[in-house]
Amino acid sequence: MNDEIAWEVARTWLWHRRRNAPVGADIWDLRFHWTTEEKRIRNAVRHREYRLSPMLVVGRQKGERLAQWSARDALVLKWASLHAEKVLPVHSRCEHGKGNGGCIASVHRLHHVMRNEEYKFVLRTDIRGYYRNIVKSQLWFQIQRYVHDESVKEIIRQYLWYCVEDGGEIHTPLTGIPRGCALSPLLGASLLYHVDVGFSSIEDIYYARYMDDFMLLTRTRWRLRQCVAKLNDHFDMRGFEQHPHKTFIGRIDRGFDWLGAAFDEHGSAGLAPRAITHHRERYLRLYEQAYRQGLTHAEGMLKVQTYRERWLNWARRLLPADIDAGRFSLPEL
Numbered sequence: 001m002n003d004e005i006a007w008e009v010a011r012t013w014l015w016h017r018r019r020n021a022p023v024g025a026d027i028w029d030l031r032f033h034w035t036t037e038e039k040r041i042r043n044a045v046r047h048r049e050y051r052l053s054p055m056l057v058v059g060r061q062k063g064e065r066l067a068q069w070s071a072r073d074a075l076v077l078k079w080a081s082l083h084a085e086k087v088l089p090v091h092s093r094c095e096h097g098k099g100n101g102g103c104i105a106s107v108h109r110l111h112h113v114m115r116n117e118e119y120k121f122v123l124r125t126d127i128r129g130y131y132r133n134i135v136k137s138q139l140w141f142q143i144q145r146y147v148h149d150e151s152v153k154e155i156i157r158q159y160l161w162y163c164v165e166d167g168g169e170i171h172t173p174l175t176g177i178p179r180g181c182a183l184s185p186l187l188g189a190s191l192l193y194h195v196d197v198g199f200s201s202i203e204d205i206y207y208a209r210y211m212d213d214f215m216l217l218t219r220t221r222w223r224l225r226q227c228v229a230k231l232n233d234h235f236d237m238r239g240f241e242q243h244p245h246k247t248f249i250g251r252i253d254r255g256f257d258w259l260g261a262a263f264d265e266h267g268s269a270g271l272a273p274r275a276i277t278h279h280r281e282r283y284l285r286l287y288e289q290a291y292r293q294g295l296t297h298a299e300g301m302l303k304v305q306t307y308r309e310r311w312l313n314w315a316r317r318l319l320p321a322d323i324d325a326g327r328f329s330l331p332e333l
Helices: 003-017 026-032 034-046 071-084 102-116 136-146 150-160 183-191 193-200 221-238 273-292 297-318
Strands: 055-061 064-068 121-126 164-166 169-171 205-210 213-218 248-251 256-258 261-264 267-271
Touching (some): 003 026, 003 034, 003 071, 026 034, 026 071, 034 150, 071 150, 071 183, 102 213, 102 256, 102 261, 102 267, 121 221, 136 150, 136 183, 193 205, 193 221, 213 221, 256 273, 267 273
Parallel strands (some): 055 164
Antiparallel strands (some): 055 064, 121 213, 164 169, 205 213, 256 261, 261 267
């Protein structure tokens, strides 16, 4: 992808991503002045003079701050990600990577493997606070190794050592990278490339990773213990730890979940209880938001029903076609 195409793809992505932004959001100012702003932004990036603004806190959810890049910064970061994805290593077993089909394809692959292979044991875990616990210097070392375009590298450097503005106070996190950015999943995938390589080379196991979620199937308890120890070694080297509430180690017939689907010894067994709970919480939260925004009952119901229909479509696509219909039903609210 040449530079001209990268800028056009980034612009199209941003226009679509923030199409529902509220009146007064900076995206509308950028779109209105695009003919002049485009040249200014591109020249500043090319000469390594562009400076990212602090992320702005726009709300809180479950006790965590929700911060957002400005529209101009989001555009530039998307442009940088389009160039970086050509050179940063991402393994094929990193299933949220581009071209791997996302979570639906990952669930289907796991279901197929469990139907056709005789695995008995499972390790399913993820990293506690993955993004916020990434060591910036370790990730920067990897970027310097693979990214050679100085303009791209300068934007990523600023992204790593980002600032957050909250109520007029500016804070620079010592560790971690921000969410809600086109660069985040790419850099998160690339940082764990060596882990993917190590486990993919073991012939008698099934291994998959989706962002910071890990799935390992083994035929023997001995191999499972080996894999658990090896994964813990990888985590220790990077300063990570398993999430205690999202880790399951043991026999497959006890059941586990993966990317919103529940599994047992026969493969996919329907939607995971945690996915259904999250759906119900999101449904109620959207209705409460509509009420606070002053929408009428009809407008609020339209908003939540649109979300409900989109989620149900995802749920139907998530489950493999050969699943026993008697084992699955869509949840009631």
